[in-house]
Amino acid sequence: MSKTFRPWDVDQRWLLPPSVDEFVPEGHVAHFVRDTVRDGLDLSAIMSSYDEERGFPPYHPTMMTALLIYGYSQGVYSSRRIAKACEERVDFMAVTALNRPDFRTISDFRKRHLAALSGLFVQVLKLCAGAGLVKLGHVAIDGTKLKANASKHKAMSYGRMNEAEARLKAEVAAWFAKAAASDAAEDAAHGADRRGDEMPAWVANKQERAAKIRAARAALEAEAQAAATKRTAPADGPDDPGAAKSSAAATTAAATPVKPEPKAQRNFTDPESRIMKTKDGFIQGYNAQAAVDAASQVIVAHDLVATGVDVEQLLPMVDAVEAMAGAQPKEVSADAGYCSEDNLAGVEKRGVKGYVATGRHKHGATSATGGWAKRRGTRVAAMATRLKRGARRSRYRLRKQVVEPVFGQIKQARGFRQLLLRGLVKAKAEWAIVCAVHNLLKLAAARRFAAPPGRMAATA
Numbered sequence: 393m394s395k396t397f398r399p400w401d402v403d404q405r406w407l408l409p410p411s412v413d414e415f416v417p418e419g420h421v422a423h424f425v426r427d428t429v430r431d432g433l434d435l436s437a438i439m440s441s442y443d444e445e446r447g448f449p450p451y452h453p454t455m456m457t458a459l460l461i462y463g464y465s466q467g468v469y470s471s472r473r474i475a476k477a478c479e480e481r482v483d484f485m486a487v488t489a490l491n492r493p494d495f496r497t498i499s500d501f502r503k504r505h506l507a508a509l510s511g512l513f514v515q516v517l518k519l520c521a522g523a524g525l526v527k528l529g530h531v532a533i534d535g536t537k538l539k540a541n542a543s544k545h546k547a548m549s550y551g552r553m554n555e556a557e558a559r560l561k562a563e564v565a566a567w568f569a570k571a572a573a574s575d576a577a578e579d580a581a582h583g584a585d586r587r588g589d590e591m592p593a594w595v596a597n598k599q600e601r602a603a604k605i606r607a608a609r610a611a612l613e614a615e616a617q618a619a620a621t622k623r624t625a626p627a628d629g630p631d632d633p634g635a636a637k638s639s640a641a642a643t644t645a646a647a648t649p650v651k652p653e654p655k656a657q658r659n660f661t662d663p664e665s666r667i668m669k670t671k672d673g674f675i676q677g678y679n680a681q682a683a684v685d686a687a688s689q690v691i692v693a694h695d696l697v698a699t700g701v702d703v704e705q706l707l708p709m710v711d712a713v714e715a716m717a718g719a720q721p722k723e724v725s726a727d728a729g730y731c732s733e734d735n736l737a738g739v740e741k742r743g744v745k746g747y748v749a750t751g752r753h754k755h756g757a758t759s760a761t762g763g764w765a766k767r768r769g770t771r772v773a774a775m776a777t778r779l780k781r782g783a784r785r786s787r788y789r790l791r792k793q794v795v796e797p798v799f800g801q802i803k804q805a806r807g808f809r810q811l812l813l814r815g816l817v818k819a820k821a822e823w824a825i826v827c828a829v830h831n832l833l834k835l836a837a838a839r840r841f842a843a844p845p846g847r848m849a850a851t852a
Contacts, residue, residue, distance in 0.1 A: 415486040422462060422483040424836045429458040433515050437508040451493050456501045460509065462487045464829040467806040471499035506813075510824035513694065514716055516831045520690045521717070523838055527687040530787060531721035532794040533709050533730065535681045535702045536803065539810035540665035540819070544676035547659040547667060557609065560602040608658040662814040668700040678811065680823050683709050683721075684795045690834050691798065692717040694827040696820045702729035706748070707738040720744060725791035736771040747788040750776040802830060 416422050429435075438453045462484065463474040475495040477484040493501075502509065520526050659665055659676055668677050679700055683693035693712035697705060706726055714720045721744060728749040739746040750772050779786050802808050808826055811819050 412486045412489050415482040419840060420483065420486070421465065421833070421836050422486045424839070425462045425465060425832065426458045426487045428519070428832065428835075429461060430454055432519060433457075433512060435508075437511065438505045441505070451491060451497065451501075453501075453505075455488055455491060456493065456498070457505075457509065457512075458487050459484070459493070460498070460502060460825075461512075461829055461832065464808075464825060465806070465833055467808070469808065469812055471495040471502070474498050506818060506821045510821035510828075513824045513828040513831070516828045516835070517690070517692065517717060520688075520831050520835050523835055525688040525690050525834060525838055526685050526692060526717060528685060528692065528713070528717060528719055528721045530686040530723040530725065530790050530794070531683050531692060531713055532686060532791040533681070533683045533706060533724060533726045534791070534795040534799070535679050535705065535729070536799045537668050537670045537675060537677050537700070538680050538696075538808075538819075538823070539675050539677045540659075540662045541811055541814045542659050542661035542665055542676050544659070544667055544674060546661045547676060554609070557602060557605050560605070564602065604660060608660065608663070611663065612658050664698055664816040665814075665819075666698050666700060678816070678819050678823075679705075681705050681709055682795065682798060682827065683713050683724075684798050685721075686790050686794045688834055688838065689794060689798050690831050691827045692721075694824055696816070696823040698816055702726075703732050703735065706730040706735045707742075710739060710742060710744060723747065723787055725788050725794075727791065731772060731775070733771050736775055740771070745787075746775070747779065747786065747791070748775055749779065749788065798830065802826060 413423070435454055435457060438457065442450070442453065459474065459478070463469065463477065466477075466483075468474055468477055472495040474484075475493065475498055478488055478492045517526065662676070665676050665678060667674055668679065679697050679702070681693075681695040681697065681702075682691050684690065685692050693709055693716045695705065695709060695712060706724075710720070710724055720742060723745045724739060725747040726749070728751050731748045731750050736746060736748060739748075779788055782788065811822055813819055813822050
């Protein structure tokens with residue numbers, strides 16, 4: 393007796409097509425994202441831009457927004473990969489209801505509404521707060537380096553710019569002289585009206601590259617001049633006797649040309665990105681900042697900067713928590729990269745209890761190594777004493793278990809290690825979208841565990 397198998401008829405035609413709700417199981421995150429975007433978010437900033445009645449009807453903006461957010465939640469960021477998923481993956485079909493926008497439509501939609509899409513972070517954060525996921529009892533702040541959409545090999549130092557510009561000028565001058573001699577010889581041989589006297593096309597390419605190098609060098613010189621002026625700017629009040637002297641020094645510095653360091657670099661692909669050091673080496677990228685609530689690993693504030701150090705980001709991030717989440721946190725923790733006397737004073741002035749590492753710790757040690765804390769000021773020394781007294785019970789222990797897993801989920805689980813958009817403004821907006829998607833997934837997980845079996849509720 394032969395074995396009986398289940399039917400498999402690829403030519404079978406359906407009398408009644410299935411609903412998109414049946415493409416994926418109940419409780420799937422595709423249903424949650426689609427319904428939350430449709431019913432729980434205010435998309436008036438996007439919808440209001442469609443005021444032209446003429447032309448072919450575009451894809452529905454709500455569907456396009458849900459598609460982008462769902463793609464980010466699944467680690468699919470490229471517009472081409474998202475378009476391909478709309479044709480091949482049933483979970484994407486459940487979001488788009490079988491619509492298949494091409495990659496150019498997806499890319500243009502993201503570029504056109506980038507500011508509005510980044511603004512959804514605050515709305516999603518409010519949904520998380522409404523679900524009880526935001527407590528603001530303890531907030532951990534940290535930064536992670538993200539690769540820019542540019543190669544570090546497309547950067548050139550100021551010293552090399554000077555050498556390359558001189559070399560290219562000499563090459564172009566030699567080619568012009570050679571071309572002029574060739575023109576004269578061809579004119580004598582063929583006449584002045586023949587095509588043999590045209591300039592070679594490759595000369596123009598070298599000239600264009602030399603122009604780019606000159607522009608990049610001028611930008612580095614402007615940055616160095618601005619930095620020199622900032623260093624000598626008066627920091628005292630107008631009544632301070634040293635203010636006039638400082639102002640005079642700043643004026644002198646502004647008038648004196650300042651050259652950049654020979655190793656100062658500028659990238660030709662994304663000039664606003666910077667070479668940054670990571671544990672795996674140097675990258676061309678940005679420094680993404682996140683403040684994470686300890687209650688449920690929800691991101692309550694975000695930012696992205698083009699500086700590799702974190703020390704200048706602590707107070708702006710604390711203020712961003714209040715601006716985005718609506719209230720100040722009670723406690724803040726951060727690693728040694730954020731520690732300075734001014735930062736600790738600023739946290740104290742804001743009425744927030746800080747737990748900031750004062751130096752690198754050896755494995756198993758309870759205090760910072762060396763005399764670093766004592767050399768940096770009284771508040772840093774007091775912070776070192778606070779962390780030492782708390783030992784393993786110190787609230788600082790929450791930092792690593794709160795913010796580090798969030799970066800792991802974004803970069804490792806969902807594969808977001810490189811920005812797609814170029815320029816600081818666009819990169820900031822893209823990081824905001826990534827943070828909003830992270831919070832939306834936290835909300836989906838909370839609903840999945842809290843709700844009875846079946847379809848998850850979409851709105852808070």
